[in-house]
Amino acid sequence: MTSKPKRSNLLELKLKVINIGIDTFSEALKEQGVDVIHVDWIPPAGGDEKMLELLDRLSK
Amino acid sequence: MVVRVIIKKDTFRDSITLMKISNQVSGIKGVSNAGVVMATPLNKKLLKDVGFSEKEIEKTDQNDLVVAIEADDQSTLDKAVKEAEELLSSKESSEKTRSNPRTLDSALEQMKDANLVTISVPGRFAKREAMKALEKGLNVFLFSSNVSLDDELELKRMAMDKNLLMMGPDCGTAIINGVVLGFGNKVRQGYVGLVSASGTGLQEVSTLLNAEGLGVSQAIGTGGNDLSEKVGGMMMIEGIRRLEQDKKTRVIIIISKPPNPKTTQRVLEMATQCKKPVIVNFLGERVDLKKAPNCTSATTLEEAVRIASKLIGKKSATPIAAPNEEEMLQTARSESERFSSIQKYVRGLFSGGTLCYESQYILKPLVGEVYSNAPVNQKYKIQGDGPSKEHTCIDMGSSEFVEGRLHPIIDFTLRKRRIIEEAKNPQTAVILLDVVLGYAAHPNPAGELVPLIIQAKNSAVEAGRFLSLVASVVGTDKDPQDLQKQLVELRKAGVVIMPSNAQAAKVAALIALRGSTRRV
Numbered sequence: 001m002t003s004k005p006k007r008s009n010l011l012e013l014k015l016k017v018i019n020i021g022i023d024t025f026s027e028a029l030k031e032q033g034v035d036v037i038h039v040d041w042i043p044p045a046g047g048d049e050k051m052l053e054l055l056d057r058l059s060k
Numbered sequence: 061m062v063v064r065v066i067i068k069k070d071t072f073r074d075s076i077t078l079m080k081i082s083n084q085v086s087g088i089k090g091v092s093n094a095g096v097v098m099a100t101p102l103n104k105k106l107l108k109d110v111g112f113s114e115k116e117i118e119k120t121d122q123n124d125l126v127v128a129i130e131a132d133d134q135s136t137l138d139k140a141v142k143e144a145e146e147l148l149s150s151k152e153s154s155e156k157t158r159s160n161p162r163t164l165d166s167a168l169e170q171m172k173d174a175n176l177v178t179i180s181v182p183g184r185f186a187k188r189e190a191m192k193a194l195e196k197g198l199n200v201f202l203f204s205s206n207v208s209l210d211d212e213l214e215l216k217r218m219a220m221d222k223n224l225l226m227m228g229p230d231c232g233t234a235i236i237n238g239v240v241l242g243f244g245n246k247v248r249q250g251y252v253g254l255v256s257a258s259g260t261g262l263q264e265v266s267t268l269l270n271a272e273g274l275g276v277s278q279a280i281g282t283g284g285n286d287l288s289e290k291v292g293g294m295m296m297i298e299g300i301r302r303l304e305q306d307k308k309t310r311v312i313i314i315i316s317k318p319p320n321p322k323t324t325q326r327v328l329e330m331a332t333q334c335k336k337p338v339i340v341n342f343l344g345e346r347v348d349l350k351k352a353p354n355c356t357s358a359t360t361l362e363e364a365v366r367i368a369s370k371l372i373g374k375k376s377a378t379p380i381a382a383p384n385e386e387e388m389l390q391t392a393r394s395e396s397e398r399f400s401s402i403q404k405y406v407r408g409l410f411s412g413g414t415l416c417y418e419s420q421y422i423l424k425p426l427v428g429e430v431y432s433n434a435p436v437n438q439k440y441k442i443q444g445d446g447p448s449k450e451h452t453c454i455d456m457g458s459s460e461f462v463e464g465r466l467h468p469i470i471d472f473t474l475r476k477r478r479i480i481e482e483a484k485n486p487q488t489a490v491i492l493l494d495v496v497l498g499y500a501a502h503p504n505p506a507g508e509l510v511p512l513i514i515q516a517k518n519s520a521v522e523a524g525r526f527l528s529l530v531a532s533v534v535g536t537d538k539d540p541q542d543l544q545k546q547l548v549e550l551r552k553a554g555v556v557i558m559p560s561n562a563q564a565a566k567v568a569a570l571i572a573l574r575g576s577t578r579r580v
Contacts, residue, residue, distance in 0.1 A: 008175070020178070020180070022203075025203070042063070043182070049184070
C-alpha cells in the first residue's frame with residue numbers, strides 16, 4: 001500500500017484562494033483581506049457535454 | 061401589454077450578473093415583468109408561470125440565455141430591451157478588459173502557491189473543475205449542488221488519497237483560519253471547532269456561539285450529502301480527525317440531519333474515540349452516548365451551543381436569551397388575538413435547509429404533522445413549488461429552486477412570491493422565516509422583506525384577518541448587513557423576532573395554537 005502524500009494541512013496555512021464561478025465569493029474574500037484570484041469561468045466547449053467528454057479523454 | 065423574447069444561443073452569464081440585470085430591467089417604470097436568465101428547466105418553468113409562454117423559449121436549452129420582457133407600451137418595451145442588451149454587453153466587455161484568467165491553469169500561473177480552490181459553477185460542470193483542482197494538489201470548497209453521489213464519492217476518494225480537504229459538493233459555508241468561505245458570518249475566533257453537513261446549521265451555531273461570547277477555531281463544511289449511505293461521512297470523519305489535531309480547538313460540534321444507521325455508526329466511532337469533547341448534533345435525534353464519556357448529544361442547534369458554552373466554561377456577558385415559556389405564551393396570545401376563526405396554520409419559508417428541518421422537528425409535537433419538500437417524515441412530502449398543505453415548511457434553497465438560479469440567501473424573488481401566496485390564504489395564521497446575514501448574502505434582507513410584510517399584513521387586516529410573522533435572524537454585529545439595523549427594521553414592520561431558529565419555530569407553533577400549549 002502506498003502511503004498518503006505528506007501535504008501541509010490547510011488548517012495551518014494562510015489561505016491563498018482561486019475562485020471559479022460566482023464573483024461575489026471573490027469579493028467577499030477580498031473584503032476579508034485574503035489573497036484571491038478570480039477565474040472568469042465560461043462553460044468549456046460552449047457547454048457541449050459530448051465535446052467536453054472527448055476533450056477530457058484527449059487530454060489524458 | 062407588449063412582450064418581447066430574445067434568445068441568445070450558447071451564451072453564458074453567471075447567476076449574480078443575471079439577477080442584477082433582471083432587477084434593473086424590472087425596475088424600469090412601465091415594465092410589468094422581466095426575466096434575464098439561463099434557460100434551465102426551472103427558469104423556463106418560472107418564466108411560463110409568470111406568463112411568458114412563447115414557443116421560442118421552449119426550444120432553448122440550458123446553454124442559452126433568455127431575455128423576456130413585458131411592458132405597458134411599445135416605447136417602454138424598446139427602452140427596456142435596449143437597457144438589457146447594454147447591460148449584457150457591458151458585462152461582457154468589462155470581463156474582457158479585466159484580464160482575469162479563464163481557467164484554473166492560467167490562474168495557477170499567477171498564484172503558484174494557491175492552496176484552495178472555491179468552485180461555484182453549474183452542477184453539471186462542477187466535478188470536472190473540482191477534479192482538476194484535486195489533481196493539482198489543491199484543497200477544494202465546492203459550493204455547486206446537483207452533483208451526483210457517484211461523482212461526490214469519486215472526488216472525496218481522490219481527496220483522501222491526496223490528503224486534501226474536499227468540502228462539498230453542496231457546501232454552503234466554511235470558516236478556515238478565520239476566513240469565511242461561501243456564505244458565512246463574521247464571528248470571533250475561539251476554541252470551538254465545527255464539522256457540518258449543513259451550511260445554515262453551521263451559520264446558526266457559529267452566530268449563536270458568537271452571541272454567547274464564544275468563538276470558532278475552524279468550521280469545516282462537508283456538503284449536504286456527505287453522510288449519505290454512499291459517501292459514508294467520509295469528510296465528516298476526516299474533519300473530526302483534523303480538529304482533534306488542531307491546537308486551537310478545545311471542543312468539537314458535529315452537525316447533520318440524522319444519518320442512516322451505517323453512517324451514524326461510522327461517524328460515532330470516530331467521535332467516541334476522539335481525545336477532545338464532541339457534541340453530536342444530529343438534529344431532532346437524542347443519540348445514546350452513555351458509553352462515550354467525551355460525547356454529548358444535542359437535539360437542536362441552540363442546545364449544541366449551550367453545551368459547548370458549559371464545556372468551555374465561559375460566562376457570557378450577553379448570553380442567548382433562554383427560552384421563557386411564559387413570555388412566549390404572552391406573545392402568542394397577543395399575536396393571535398385578531399385571528400379569524402379559520403386561521404390556524406404555520407407556513408415556514410426557509411432559505412436554510414437545516415433551519416427548515418429543525419423547525420419541523422420543533423413544530424410537530426405542538427401542532428401536529430408538518431408537510432415539506434424536505435420532510436422529516438417522507439409520508440408528509442409535498443412538491444416545493446406546489447401549494448402548501450395544512451402546516452407546511454418549505455426549504456427554498458433545495459436543488460429544485462436553485463438550478464440556474466441564485467440561492468435564496470442572495471435572491472429573494474421566489475421567497476417573496478411565496479410569502480404573498482401564503483399571506484393570501486385565509487387559513488394561514490403565521491408565516492415563519494429565517495433571515496440569513498453574512499458574507500455574500502443579500503446586502504439588505506430587511507429592505508427586501510419589510511415593504512412586502514407591511515403590504516401582506518395590511519391586506520390581511522382588510523380581509524378581516526391578522527397575519528402573524530415570526531423570524532430569527534442568523535447574523536452578528538460584524539456582518540456586512542449590520543445585525544442591529546436588520547432587527548430594528550423587521551421589528552418595526554411587526555415581525556416577532558426570536559434569538560434562535562428553534563425559539564422562532566416554538567413561538568410560531570404557540571401563536572397558531574392561540575397561546576395555548578394544546579392543539580385547538
